[in-house]
Amino acid sequence: MLKNFAEPVIEGLLTPPILFSRFLDEIPAGVILLDKHCRVAYLNRAFEALTGFSRKDSLGVLCRNILRGNICINRCPVNEVAKKLQPVSLEGDIINRERRLIPVRMTLAPLMDNKGKLSGYIETIEDFRIIKELDVRKSQAYSFMNIIGKSPQMEKVFQILPVLAQSDTSILITGETGTGKDLVAEAVHRISQRSKGAFIKINCGALPESLLESELFGHKKGAFTGAYEDKPGRFRLAHNGTLFLTEIGDLPLSLQVKLLTFLDDKVIYPLGSTKGFQVNVRMVAATHRKLEQMVEKGRFRKDLLYRLNVARVHLPPLREREADIRLLLDYFLNLFKNQLNKSIYRFSKDALAILLNYNYSGNVRELRNIVEYAVNITQNPQIETESLPAYLHEQGSVLKRDPCENILQYEVNDIPETYKKQPSKTWADAEREMILEALVKTKGKKTRAAKLLGWGRSTLWRKIKLYELKV
Amino acid sequence: MAKKLIIPIYADEVAPRFDLAAEVYVLIKVGHDEIEEEKIVVLPQASAEKLCHLILTENIQTVICGAIEDEYYQFLIWKKVTVIDSVSGPWLEALKLYNAGRLNPGEILCQRSVEGKRVNV
Numbered sequence: 001m002l003k004n005f006a007e008p009v010i011e012g013l014l015t016p017p018i019l020f021s022r023f024l025d026e027i028p029a030g031v032i033l034l035d036k037h038c039r040v041a042y043l044n045r046a047f048e049a050l051t052g053f054s055r056k057d058s059l060g061v062l063c064r065n066i067l068r069g070n071i072c073i074n075r076c077p078v079n080e081v082a083k084k085l086q087p088v089s090l091e092g093d094i095i096n097r098e099r100r101l102i103p104v105r106m107t108l109a110p111l112m113d114n115k116g117k118l119s120g121y122i123e124t125i126e127d128f129r130i131i132k133e134l135d136v137r138k139s140q141a142y143s144f145m146n147i148i149g150k151s152p153q154m155e156k157v158f159q160i161l162p163v164l165a166q167s168d169t170s171i172l173i174t175g176e177t178g179t180g181k182d183l184v185a186e187a188v189h190r191i192s193q194r195s196k197g198a199f200i201k202i203n204c205g206a207l208p209e210s211l212l213e214s215e216l217f218g219h220k221k222g223a224f225t226g227a228y229e230d231k232p233g234r235f236r237l238a239h240n241g242t243l244f245l246t247e248i249g250d251l252p253l254s255l256q257v258k259l260l261t262f263l264d265d266k267v268i269y270p271l272g273s274t275k276g277f278q279v280n281v282r283m284v285a286a287t288h289r290k291l292e293q294m295v296e297k298g299r300f301r302k303d304l305l306y307r308l309n310v311a312r313v314h315l316p317p318l319r320e321r322e323a324d325i326r327l328l329l330d331y332f333l334n335l336f337k338n339q340l341n342k343s344i345y346r347f348s349k350d351a352l353a354i355l356l357n358y359n360y361s362g363n364v365r366e367l368r369n370i371v372e373y374a375v376n377i378t379q380n381p382q383i384e385t386e387s388l389p390a391y392l393h394e395q396g397s398v399l400k401r402d403p404c405e406n407i408l409q410y411e412v413n414d415i416p417e418t419y420k421k422q423p424s425k426t427w428a429d430a431e432r433e434m435i436l437e438a439l440v441k442t443k444g445k446k447t448r449a450a451k452l453l454g455w456g457r458s459t460l461w462r463k464i465k466l467y468e469l470k471v
Numbered sequence: 472m473a474k475k476l477i478i479p480i481y482a483d484e485v486a487p488r489f490d491l492a493a494e495v496y497v498l499i500k501v502g503h504d505e506i507e508e509e510k511i512v513v514l515p516q517a518s519a520e521k522l523c524h525l526i527l528t529e530n531i532q533t534v535i536c537g538a539i540e541d542e543y544y545q546f547l548i549w550k551k552v553t554v555i556d557s558v559s560g561p562w563l564e565a566l567k568l569y570n571a572g573r574l575n576p577g578e579i580l581c582q583r584s585v586e587g588k589r590v591n592v
Contacts, residue, residue, distance in 0.1 A: 035586045060583025060590035064487045065559035068538035073481070073491045095488060095538035097557060097577070 008042070030125035033111070036118060038063045038078055050104075050127055052097025063123070069094040069106060074343075077108050082118060085110050090381075091128065091345055103128040145187035147180055148331050151321040157184070157313060164311050165192040170263065172248075172308045173286040175315030178365030181286035182246060184313060189242040194282055197241025200234045205250030213255055214271055223272025235268045238281045248308065249289030249300065256301045263307045283308070318360040318367065325356055328364060332371035333383070340375055347383045354385060354393055361433070391427035432467045435460070439469075473507060474500045476533040476569070477526060478562045480511070484581070485562045489539035490519035496562060497529070504570075519543045526552060535565050535574065 008020035020042070024031055030047030034040060040058040043066075048054055053066050064072035071077065071092035081088050087109035093101050104125050111120040143149070144158040164171055165188045173181045182201070189199040207215060210224075218233025234243060245251070251259065262268055263283065267276040285308050294300035318325065329347065337344045347355065351374075360366045370389055378387040385393050434453065442448040450460040478485060479492030486492035492514070499508040514521065523543055526534060533553045547554050558565050560580025568574040583590040 037584075037587075039583075039585055041585045056592050057579065059592055060585050061559065061579055061581060065484075065537070065579070065581065068487050070488065070491060073486075073488055095540055099539060099541035099544050099556070101540050 027124075030127075032058075032063065032067070032123045032125070034063050034121040034123065036120055038121070040066055041120065047125060050096060050102065050125060051094065067094055067106075067123075067125070068096075069104070070343075071106055077106075078121065081108050081110050081121065085112070085118065094125070103132050145183070145190060147183050147187060148328055149321060149324045150327055151316075151323040153316040153321055154324060157315065160313065161188060162191060164188060164313070167311070168193075168282055169310040170283040170285070170308050171311045171313060172291075173284065173313045173315065174291075175286075175288065176317045176363055177288050178360075178363030179315035179317060180364055181288075181315060182244075184315065185242075185244040185246075185284045185286060188284060189244075189282075192242070192282070194241050198238050199242050199244065200238040201244040201246060202234050203246050204255075205247035209252045209255065212252070213258070216255070217258065217268050217270050219271035220273045223270075227272070231270070233268065233270055235262065235279050235281055236277060239279050240281075242282045242284055245283065245285045247287055248285040249287040249291060249294060253299075253301065256304045260301065260304050260307060263304075318363045322356075325360075325367070326352075328367055329355055329371060332368050333375065336372050336375040342375060342378075343381055344375060344378060344383060345381050348385065350385045351383050351388055354388060358392060361430075391430060428467070431463065432469070435463060435467065435469060474533070475529060475531045476500075476535065476566075477529075477531045478535045478565065479522065479537070480562050483561050483563070485535060485537050485558050485560065485565055487537040487559065489522065489536045489543065489556075491517045492522065492536075493517050495522070495525070496566075497531075498566070523547060526550075533569075535562075535569060 010018045010020055010023055021044075024042070024044040025046075027044055028046055030050045031044045032040060032047050033042040039060050040063055043053075043055055043058055051066060051068075058066045064076070069092050071090050075090075077088040077090060087107055089105060089107040091103070091105050093103050095101050105128055106123060106125055108121055108123045110118050111122055113119045144161060147154075147158075149155070149158070161184065171185075171188060173184050175181055185201070186199060189195060202212075202215060204212060214224075214227075214231060214233070216234050218231045218236060219227050221227055221230050245259075258269075262279075265276075266280070267278055269276045291300050291305050291309075295302045295305055318328075329352075333344065333347070336342075355367075355370070362369070370392065373389055374383045374387045378384065380387075435449070438449040438452045439446070442452060446460055446464075447457055450457045453460065455463075476498045478496040478498075479489055480486055480494050480496050481492065486494075494514065495512050497508075497510050497512055498506065501507045514525075519540065523546060525531075526547065527550055531552060533555070534547060535555045535558055537557065537559055539554065539556045544554055544556060555569070555574055555576050555578075557577040558574065558580065560578070564580045565574060565578070568578065568580070583592065
């Protein structure tokens, strides 16, 4: 069919012979025909437009000098195609004659003669510029100030946040650990009219009561031993801005009263001062605790809850946002591969199956950590199951159950401190949760719990000691 | 004043991509045609930024290379480096033509053949 290099003709397909160039030029993707030694035999107009090399320029030249792709240099697929006689498709980039870097997908396929013998290759080059741009736009479309999600639950959050940001009311953000409460608080500040003011964050659970009071409200010189000078406190630092109180559920009762006074009068009284200061601060509070339950137990003031609860944003756990898991996996893969300058393009099918079925008890934070670990570990263009943290595939079936589901129904203060402080990230955490779940189910009977876990009683006892569980 | 030239190479050829070259040929000439030094330097990492840095720190005046992104091309031109780009084929051949003052950007110097038969264009 191919008669000569200058004007090859296709005969026998239709009644009149067809010029091969016209046939090939109608294909919108770049097509290049190579001989067995990877030298250019023919190419179409789309290829000329993409690379800037004409048929005449390219004839008989090694394909890597015309295509100038990163794949040609780093992992030329010719040997693989010649060996397996199967097409190979890879994503990469080329630099054309205008010195533009163009993202492309290259598909190299073997050309066989009538006897099934390899006689050359056909390579198609697809311009991925539009697709890459769409990817960027798509990822932006499903996000709000770095919060990613396309599930209906998150769409509701994205719709309400700009409205809340424009008002000046207090906001209470609730949700499990790792759901992005801090991100939401910062996003609210950034899009509010207070964005030019300070965004001050304080973790109510991180400091002892005496220090926390001084941190929040400030103190006068000599108010207590060690108070050598006046301290303004976070409220005054956040003047004309936003004060974000995270872990508000851990705020001691005495400070809850003081906070309530501020919410009513907008005046703060530093420690040791009789003079109050008027401050213009918007309050945003967050907690992973169930404040209503704490109110019932008398551990949180009802009136403070009502003051804070003017506007409430609940961030759903990742297990209720299944539609977002894939989006987040791709987002973090892209983020870390760029940060670490690695050429990783996707997750393998098996790895993806594990990641999509895993129950993320540590929510987005845990997912992010898993992807960061995998991107660091992997040396291939795709993330395989071996690159995932061991606890994901070794004990996958156990983890598919929700280990916290039952535990979280119990009062949070009944759970040992070691468990409360650490979101599930490792196998040790998961094992600790399993033990707790078994003990809750068996009402604290260790023999039955050990049986449920498939361990001996001494193993359970050893692990309880190891994880410092108070049972 | 010494004249310095660099060619990013890939085995016997000019590296098809400036940013992916792992080796460079460096030539330092004094006077009209006297070679003071020539060497092949293995780069610790293929990177356009690091190669540009090397070119500037070594006071290279001429670069003969294959495909180069416009960003780096314009940067080198701005730094008064002569860049002869889109050159493909054996780097020794490119050097010979350069020394003869006949090397142009976009030069394809390799022997052309299809299925073992030489092709003339």
